[in-house]
Amino acid sequence: MSVNECEGKKSWPELVGVDGKVAEGRIEKENPLVNAIIVPDGSSVTFDFRCDRVWVWVDKDGIVKQIPIIG
Numbered sequence: 001m002s003v004n005e006c007e008g009k010k011s012w013p014e015l016v017g018v019d020g021k022v023a024e025g026r027i028e029k030e031n032p033l034v035n036a037i038i039v040p041d042g043s044s045v046t047f048d049f050r051c052d053r054v055w056v057w058v059d060k061d062g063i064v065k066q067i068p069i070i071g
Helices: 020-030
Strands: 035-040 053-058
C-alpha cells in the first residue's frame, strides 16, 4: 500500500512552523479518516505504513518541523 491509495487529504506542508496541537486538530478536521499523532523530535516510531495515521513531528518548543504526511 502507498500514500496514493489513501483517501482524503494526504499531506499538510502549510503546517510546518505551526504549533503541534493546532496542526493535530487541523489535520483531523481536514481528513477525518486519520489520527494525527504528535511526536517529539528524536522519538522512535513504528515504520509500518497506515492510511489512518499522520505523524506530526515537533521540535522542543512544540512547533511542527517537517511536513505532516499520511504514513
